[in-house]
Amino acid sequence: MFKKKPQIKNLSPLRSSDRRGLADQIIRDYGIPVPPQESLEPPSDSQDEPAKPQTTLSSLRNLLLPESTSSARFITTFGPDSALVSGTVYVGAHRGEDDRVLWIQYEKNTKLVPTVYTLWNNPNIVPLLHTPDFVAEQRLRQGADLMIPGLIKSKGTRWDPRAKKGSVVAVSSMRRSTVPLWVGTCEIDVCNLGDDLRGQKGIAVKGLHWEGDEIWNWSALGNGGKSAPEHLDGWTGLTGTLEGAVYNMTLDDSDENGQEDGGVALDGNAAGAPSEEEEEREPTTKEVDEAFHEAFLYSLHKAKQSNKAPHYGFDFPIQPSFLIANMIQPHLRVQSQQYAIKKTSWKNAKKFIKQLDKEKLLKSKDRNGGETVIVDMDFDDHQVTRFTPYKLPTPKAVSKAGNEGNGGDSSSDPSLGQKIAIKTVYRVSSKLVPTLLPSKTEFYTAQQVFSALKEYIDKNPELGGQGASSIKLDPFIANNILGSNLFPEDSKVIAAGRIQKGALQRRVLEDSHLCQPFHVIERNQSASEQKPKAGPAPQVHITIEKRTGTKVVTKIANLEPFFINPQQLAPELQKKCAGAASVAPLTGGKPGLLEIVVQGDQRKVLIGDVLAKRGIDVKWVDVVDKTKAKKK
Structure with a gap:
């Protein structure tokens, strides 16, 4: 409860x-x-009552x-x-x-x-x-x-x-x-x-x-x-x-x-499937370690059941990113941001591989640049042969459109070819009701707000009249619209007693205390499945950063609001970018949000090709390049 x-x-x-x-x-x-x-x-209260x-x-x-x-x-x-x-x-x-x-x-x-x-x-x-x-x-x-x-x-x-x-x-x-x-x-x-x-x-x-x-x-x-x-x-x-x-x-x-x-x-x-708002129990480090170890055994057991010897469908050498994204994450007992490699006692994939090597479950090799890869695995180890599969959690659907694919086949990706449109609407404060607009619970477009403001000015000729570029201030405009501490320039406008019409329109929309912004993301010209959400429209976040040494990676996050499943997108990126692509819970994000990490600087491929095919306009993409030296 x-x-x-x-x-x-x-x-x-x-x-x-x-x-x-x-x-x-x-x-x-x-x-x-x-x-x-x-x-x-x-x-x-009797005195005779035994004490x-x-x-x-x-x-x-x-x-x-x-x-x-x-x-x-x-x-x-x-x-x-x-x-x-x-x-x-x-x-x-x-x-x-x-x-x-x-x-x-x-x-x-x-x-x-x-x-x-x-x-x-x-x-x-x-x-x-x-x-x-x-x-x-x-x-x-x-x-x-x-x-x-x-x-x-x-x-x-x-x-x-x-x-x-x-x-x-x-x-x-x-x-x-x-x-x-x-x-x-x-x-x-x-x-x-x-x-x-x-x-x-x-x-x-x-x-x-x-x-x-x-x-x-x-x-x-x-x-x-x-x-x-x-x-x-x-x-x-x-x-x-x-x-x-x-x-x-x-x-x-x-x-x-x-x-x-x-x-x-x-x-x-x-x-009672958990919602995104709900907080998750933080497991102990030992519990996360055991979950990762069992997930590795599960991946080997599953490969033996589905493929043929000697490699059972694996291509060696195996990169650390492939190990985490394709062998560990899909086979964890619990799909949660709490179950990430950083939460284990090993802290990174390299030390995890070394531990499995010490147990003789695999053989690893250090490459130039400090990267450790898997060159072989023991499918006949007693831990694998005696492994008992457990029930895996049902993956969360990204949208009601469903996720029918197996994650590796981009042709089954429902986000391919979709058309996305973002609509911004506003809820107005009681300061504007009912003088400008009739309700503070309804949603209004910017054009509706502008039209209501124009109608108010036209009904009051003493403000300047129709066609005038600036208007006089009356008590409603001066007290209900202007005078906010967030806009220091209001004091100058009030002192002058006039304001440009265009400036007044912008001023109404820019003040979130007057017009609170909401957004709706329409998919294929349909917004029936979504209610307006508070705040400005979201953006896809692309971050370019350096890892160990000179290694550069690209991180892609916040795809889910645009009906894109990171699990289905990662295999496509791995092919297009000719490098490993891993999927993990978004650090610091809400439960259920995922992040893709792909090797190299892949912003051009993402913006010009991958995201464009999924209806994402470049203006909805926020790119942060952390590889550039900070200016002193």
Whole structure:
């Protein structure tokens, strides 16, 4: 639910009586054992009341809702339709810890839902289910629901009888089987499931909150979320032999609903495909290293399945850029800007190749100029022969036109031959409404703004009349249009009492506080798929820079707004430029944006040929040459 950052309003301290009432409600809703000789009635003021039992109940309440608990309303979006969800968060601090969101109440549900921080301090208050590590770390943390085949348990044990439809449950991974990492509500009676879950389909648990989401990340001090511990006492972990579900689940076969037998829904609607605005969890260096190593093994395994010996379709020597772009990136478990060579412990492709050479997975050779290339690979190494393929993430479509090609065939590139037009429109401020234009929510072209201004002048002959090159200032023009601190020359104009018509027109459009610019990129004379986006029109960015020594490369970025898929363009550039072309996540860009790096200064090929064929006018291209010496 909290993949996007929720809007949390000002916190208000809970009254002691309200806090005790909420704590008692939690105890009843979750069936938490009450200390002996205790009840959930308000404490008595009688002098004869035993002190020790009352203190015990008080300490239980404090564990669930600390004395410092505050509450606040929140608003967020949830589900494939981004529906608005509102509710209340309860914030408090356990002993020695910072203030965190401890409980969540959303929509009309009166039952409070615990966060992982509450579960880490209150063992066994909800059922704890288990799932394989790769499901917990890579799927559930992306907002997917937990499917029935993704559930696992120890052999000879029973499902927790509390795990019934509608109940709140926690989920942990195999590695940290005593640590709740994910919270959701049961869609079925999990307690009635058998031992063998193979072949069963459907959602077992609907996700609400997890370690790594925006509620976990919230902190009163703004210092981010707290990582989960490695082990917690009081929770029942996995013991003994696991049922066959974890070993027999396959991620290559999908059911008719697009849901994986591996235990999670990978379909965008069921799992909630991440948006560009959403922030991604930053993996550890070890996780990125393992992902790169597995991707290399996957590429060799796939090549053996599809091609013939001895080289299985590879042409040696292999350049480092080819290794990253064609062997590693397409086979990474996670397609994210966080999984880049710079995020590994090797930092660059050369050291990565040296590591694979040390493992005897390949042979490398250093060339003149410091470049390291791959001259051979061991396709019969035990790591390759024993490699088990995993489900690769579905590539993100660049546009609704689709990406049907395999990335290497430019003839299937839908951007070839397209016609692009960029239209700039404006939203006007309340200063111009309704005197010039009727609405501040509608979009107007520059011509419509000019026409409205001309009509205003024509209706007021005292300003200078029709045909006059300059006009007199009236209160509306002087106060509502001129006088901005951003335009120092306005003071001179006001002092003179007149302004040229053309200067007035330009002044209205140049002031973003009067006319906020938006843009629409039309493709093949159709803009029906796009809504105006705030800001000036985007540009394709071409950067020429030097790498090691005298090596020059060309970087191309921001192609996606113009319906160009970098993965499909890179092979074409590699042929046209007679050099390696690699594709990687754009450094510092939004998730999903890619950057192409091609050897040499290729601006002429790009502007005069490649981009021109895709409808990109030279005025929409920004070229930065970093190879030139800076002027002193």
